[in-house]
Amino acid sequence: MLNPYLAHGWASSAERLAIAAAVTLGFAVLARTLRGVNRSGALAGGLACFLLFAGGGPAAFATLAALFLMTWVATRMGYRRKLALGLAERREGRNAWQILANLAVAALGSVVFGATGNRVWMIAALGALSEAATDTVASEVGQYRRPDARLITTWERVFQWPPDSPECSSTAFSAPRCNAAAGLITKR
Numbered sequence: 043m044l045n046p047y048l049a050h051g052w053a054s055s056a057e058r059l060a061i062a063a064a065v066t067l068g069f070a071v072l073a074r075t076l077r078g079v080n081r082s083g084a085l086a087g088g089l090a091c092f093l094l095f096a097g098g099g100p101a102a103f104a105t106l107a108a109l110f111l112m113t114w115v116a117t118r119m120g121y122r123r124k125l126a127l128g129l130a131e132r133r134e135g136r137n138a139w140q141i142l143a144n145l146a147v148a149a150l151g152s153v154v155f156g157a158t159g160n161r162v163w164m165i166a167a168l169g170a171l172s173e174a175a176t177d178t179v180a181s182e183v184g185q186y187r188r189p190d191a192r193l194i195t196t197w198e199r200v201f202q203w204p205p206d207s208p209e210c211s212s213t214a215f216s217a218p219r220c221n222a223a224a225g226l227i228t229k230r
Contacts, residue, residue, distance in 0.1 A: 051156025052099030062095040065103060069110075074135070078114045082138035090145035097152030098164055105168060106145075109175045116179040120186025129185045144174035 053059045070088035073079045079087055094102040117131050124130040151167030154160070192199055 048096060048156045050159030051097040051152075052102075053096035053156075059096065062092055062103075065095060066092040069103075069107070073110060076114060077133060077135045078110060078117075079135040079141060080132070080137050083136045083141045086138035086141040087145065090141065090149040093149035094145075094152045094167065097154075097156035098167060102152055102164070102167065105171050106148075109144075109171050112175050113178040113182070116182035119183060123186040124182075127185070131182075144178065145171075148174070 048054045048059075053062045066088050069091055070079075070084045073087060074081070074084040091103065091106055094106055121130055148167040148170040151163045151170060155163035155167065
């Protein structure tokens with residue numbers, strides 16, 4: 043055993059840590075090459091990937107890879123329409139803050155699982171990855187499929203912040219996140 047912090051994690055030996063590091067490096071380079079992430083996004087994603095792999099093993103990595111594939115494809119779907127609407131993701135990919143917003147909870151759950159062996163933490167990590175996938179795919183597809191947001195329960199239109207409004211143009215919020223948040227709490 044490498045140390046007590048990884049006693050129950052997949053990477054509890056030096057060999058497995060090396061495997062997790064090599065896979066993480068390769069995945070981060072691939073994500074950057076595909077322009078799914080920018081430089082800071084690759085670093086943040088690499089850290090999250092390593093923590094997920096070290097704690098949860100190949101299954102956690104496979105889940106992360108599926109998340110990346112789904113969100114990468116969804117981001118590119120309808121790109122011309124999103125560009126015309128001013129909603130398109132930057133060409134260089136997602137940044138560190140966007141990556142951490144989607145992966146930090148999952149990475150933390152995987153680390154706690156590795157330290158304690160309590161499977162509830164791995165379930166929480168997988169739940170966080172599932173939420174990140176559904177949120178991102180729904181936002182990306184919704185941007186090019188419909189010009190307005192609607193509640194799924196009543197089909198009523200909901201308010202959307204204009205992408206160039208001060209509420210959405212700060213570095214803390216991207217327009218899709220801002221519109222999704224506004225859609226949850228405000229009806230027109």
